[in-house]
Amino acid sequence: MWIRHEDPLRRAIAAEVGVTENDPRCAALAHFTLEASALARQADDPDRALDAAFDLLANGWETRA
Structure with a gap:
């Protein structure tokens, strides 16, 4: 259901960060x-x-030794 909002969100993110x-x-x-x-x-x-999920998006994957 939420995926229908993917394109508008993509455009909003692009506008916010100043990329195409x-x-x-x-x-x-x-x-x-x-x-x-x-x-x-x-x-x-x-x-x-x-x-x-959002920590992963913000900080990337970190493996623990």
Whole structure:
């Protein structure tokens, strides 16, 4: 349901950061952001799942040794 908002979100992200609308980073960020709700719906702890998803988007993947 949320994916129908992917293109408007992609354009808004692009405008906010000052890049072209076809920048693949904006498309990826919009897609991942909207799909995070599906992850949360399936999780035992939806808030934790969303926090983890957005932490990953903001900071990247970090492996622990």
